[in-house]
Amino acid sequence: MVARVVTVAFDGVEARRVDVEVQQLVTPQGAFAIVGLPDKAVAESRERVRGAFAGIGLALPPKKVIANLAPADLPKEGSHFDLPIALALLASMGVIGQDALDGWAAIGELGLDGQIARVGGALPAAVAASAMGLGLICPEANGPEAAWAGEARILAPRSLIGLINHFRGQQTLSAPVPGALREETLGPDLRDVKGQEGAKRALEIAAAGGHNILFIGQPGSGKSMLAQRLPGLLPPLMPEELLETSMVWSVAGLIERGALTRARPFRAPHHSASMAALTGGGHRAKPGEASLAHNGVLFLDELPEYSPQALDSLRQPLETGEIMVARANAHVRYPARFQLVAAMNPCRCGLGGPGKGACGKAPRCQRDYQNRISGPLFDRIDLTVETPPVTAADMSLPAPAEGTAEAAARVAIARERQSRRGSQLGLSPADSLNARLTGEALERFATPDQGGKELLIKAGEAGGLTARGWTRTVRLARTIADLEGGDAVLRRHVAEALMYRRATLGAADSFDRQHAKFAFHT
Missing domain, CATH: 3.40.50.300 (P-loop containing nucleotide triphosphate hydrolases)
Known part of the structure; x- marks a missing residue:
């Protein structure tokens, strides 16, 4: 009999599905092998699983146990594979039914006393499990974190024996609630400067x-x-x-x-x-x-x-x-x-x-x-x-x-202007920030007036701007205009933006900052 449990492997912040398959083979001598490109932490799972079983009064069967982590060509890293391997082994031993594990994915590290220790990645694992139509079994310490994943079903046992009793109907684990959303603490104030x-x-x-x-x-x-x-x-x-x-x-x-x-x-x-x-x-x-x-x-x-x-x-x-x-x-x-x-x-x-x-x-x-x-x-x-x-x-x-509160209020108004403009092109508020404008949005919303263009051309011809510098100056001028409450990017906005471009020490800065300052004030 082959018992199966779903778990995940992390590829950046993406959790990719991994199927844990456990099979017992009759051989003259018992052994426990984990295959499927495991790293050292995963390979050591067999000893932690063995110790956890001993901690709750179970012994491994006197057969060769093979745990396969599929797909085999995907690298497996981390200690969170302990719990799914243990659950698949318990199903193959008949301690819990395979049908009880259907519909669940699992992550968790096992202690030698059968406790389930906290692991990283519970939130992306819960999001991935929900996308696969599965619930997630995770350590109790990770339960409040995993519960942030919307409508995902979450089980968060403290120990392996508690999880076994839940599946056998001898106790019921309640679903965890999302952790606290911490209030923002007031940081240092601009008035201090x-x-x-x-x-x-x-x-x-x-x-x-x-x-x-x-x-x-x-x-x-x-x-x-x-x-x-x-x-x-x-x-x-x-x-x-x-x-x-x-x-x-x-x-x-x-x-x-x-x-x-x-x-x-x-x-x-x-x-x-x-x-x-x-x-x-x-x-x-x-x-x-x-x-x-x-x-x-x-x-x-x-x-x-x-x-x-x-x-x-x-x-x-x-x-x-x-x-x-x-x-x-x-x-x-x-x-x-x-x-x-x-x-x-x-x-x-x-x-x-x-x-x-x-x-x-x-x-x-x-x-x-x-x-x-x-x-x-x-x-x-x-x-x-x-x-x-x-x-x-x-x-x-x-x-x-004036301190942080007054400046933050002006920043919020300027960002709201950017968000409204971006919504016209279907951009999210984050992508509507002036620093991220590209293509059509940059041409449509940040093109300077004729005076601003002439000033930019002078700076470019003088060698003071690269193509990237040109674009970034235009974006910066758009922000200066937003703080002023203006719809158009004017010459004075471009001039102030040029004042902030870096002047190279010891080189003849062909576009003189004083020229930009003069243009700004006039």
Whole structure:
């Protein structure tokens, strides 16, 4: 007799169906083999299953047991295969009926005492099981998380013996309820930042359109303070974004007791992070910081201190919104649509340009330090903002009248305008953000007036804009117009957008920023 139970294997955030088949063969000597391209964690399941059976007073049959994980050419990774293997073996032994397992998929790790331990990926597993018309059996600790998957049937036993008793009618397991939806906590307020009015304006523009932003300034000028206040300006996650983000966090095993939050992710990895830590990878190709920041903010402080390989690995996801982790035996795709916020000193000593306390090696020190960041990565940053040192006079002033609440209200109005425009073309609110406009939407909604076009042409002819820079400048100008409440993109909006484009140190910046400033003020 061949007993079968459905489970899943994770391919990024997608859960793919796997059929666990268990058969007992009469041989002179008993053995337990798992086949179907298992990794080491799956191969060790036989010992955990053996121990769990002993923990509840059962012994493996004195026959050769073969557990096949089909399809055999799909790599199987993780400890969540313990429970489906154990259930199929119990059905083959006649402890529970095969018909009791029909209509269910299962995931879970077994302890040697028969307890079922928490695993990652319960939410995408529940979504996949529901799509297959199946219920999901998962550990009790994962029950509140799996219950977020809409109408899916969920069983969440604490132990293997409890699940056996449920199927034999000796007890009843109640369906778990979804975990808490945590309220957004108030983060740091913009009122805490004194001075830096220009940088605050740039931060508001970045929040309104979802643009990437870089702060450059001396230590203590408020770069990190500004970056940490960006999440407070952003609207909460929409339902579809909440599901997308939570599925990534579920695969990474970061959801505790099924509690979800509508606050946008804010990830701030240390500058010693490797390329795999940022983009995903490792032995099991887990999601990296860029994917954990999906639909949120990725903050890279001390930007030039990251390895060049790690930084350049972000170039593709900044354009496509996803990451492909390529391995010899698998290609794993993770979503990574994040807003990049970065901060850096002007040079290694931190002092930078002319003035009091200037770097004695300027401008060479600045040029060498900033050249650690590749030109293509700089080209993907929409706003480059200088943060001058905060003076004693600034610090002595009272707190600003406007803070996060006032700026967030303007951001919400600007994003609502973008959402209404996008709906005309059938775009979702997330795809309607100005930073993501392409094709027809870009031509229809963001084309500047004649004066704006002429200014862009001058910048392009002077060599100050790449084709990507042109597009990103137009998108940024559209956001500036939205914050102003205007329907058309005017010359002054383009001029302000050009002011935020990066000027190359030590090079003849053929399109002078002062020209853009003059155009902005006139």
